[in-house]
Amino acid sequence: MVTSEFAKLWWKLSKDLRSHMETQLAPTLTEGQLTVLELLVINEPQKMKPSDFIDFLTTTPAAITTLLDRMEKGGLIARERDERDRRIVWVLLTDKGRTECERGVAVREQFLQSYLGRISSHNQQLLVYLLGKVANA
Template identity: 30%
Template sequence: MNSDPLYDPSTIRLETSLGYLLAKARNVLVARTDQALKPLDLTAQQIGVMLALASGRARTPLELSREMSYDSGSMTRMIDRLEKKGFVSRSRSEADRRIVELALTERGRTAAGQLPAIGAAVLNEQLDGFSRAELDQLTGLLARFIGNAAAGDCPPCPLGDE
């Protein structure tokens, strides 16, 4: 643990603070991803759900909420949108009728299959001019930064407007 604080309250500036830059970087990446996903009628917020279902990491709204650290109300609205667009279907569990199971439709599976290539293209464009070593350093530093949050310190996040 650092004994010397890295930020001084008397000199900290919004536009050079790590929090501001992380938020700005996320916004840039989301906007670029949203643009790339327009032909599929998806948003950056929705691809996490699509990929979690495609990989089998989640099968129910509750599992998705936990996997993605989203609150259940926001997740329900996200699933509603994806179902309305024809990407996701809901059905009652055969084992327990109280449980709603989710599955990608044929359209959802087709779109999910395209997401890795779209994601890689967006990231490669945004990382133009970075070396492999710089990318490895950036991802390592961000992993350390995230690791400094004790388990349970981060409450579920509401999903942004889609």
Template identity: 35%
Template sequence: MNEAFDSDLANIEKSVQAYVEIYPGAEPVSLEVTLLLVRAATLQSGALDRFFDSMGLDRTRGRYGVLRILYFADDKRMRQFEISSYMNVTSANVTYLVDGLEKEGLVSRLPDEFDRRVSWVVLSPAGARVCETLMPGMIDLAGRIMAGFSLDEKRQFRDFLLRLRLNALREQGIS
């Protein structure tokens, strides 16, 4: 493949061997898959950062997540607690993300007309323009990252990841 890939794979294999030598009951394939997933997630995060840089946009993945959710939401707006739930992050985290987007004029907050405790986050026209620039690039990036997989393999991969996610949720005590 390439030198960096080969080096990464060799390091993962060495790590798995070290685990198995010290803990003979360790199941090597589970360890290898776990280490590969962590590395793939790190590389994908780096690809996203590079994508945002190439677009000339100062976006974090979290801020992009808020923009994406609002862009696809009904009326381009959502209650702040719904964004938190959708992103599976704390409300404080969403507040921080929305604060930054609001300062840039990409979103605004509106109080709920019936419940003063609730505020809506609304995508601004400037935010919609940013999304119209980002979305096609994200589609292309997803295609490049999944290159070399058939449609059936992608579906199988998705199903495996869903099962893995369920196992990870159980490990966190979430059922």
């Protein structure tokens, strides 16, 4: 009984978040692109290769290449070859990418705060703690 109720609530929250993000990020950004931009910001000043994104996006190398192609065309990222080993391609954040990342994170934060604002600060902390336990984090 509890698992089915949890599944329903999780699905609803996930669906609401996906829908909100899709509408608010369009037309310049998708959730997958936001994930790439966030990873680039988090890992600064280290550079990242396309293969570094696979674990975070749970997709194929070909799909990552297509995603990065679209992002480069949109001016969100740049790619450059390594000076010492030309086989290595580095993914770099552009100024536009940084700005769009900040916008995307703000959109998500606002949405989540509107949901979490329905419960007390103490219960927000408890919810995060319990979800951490469920997620084994």
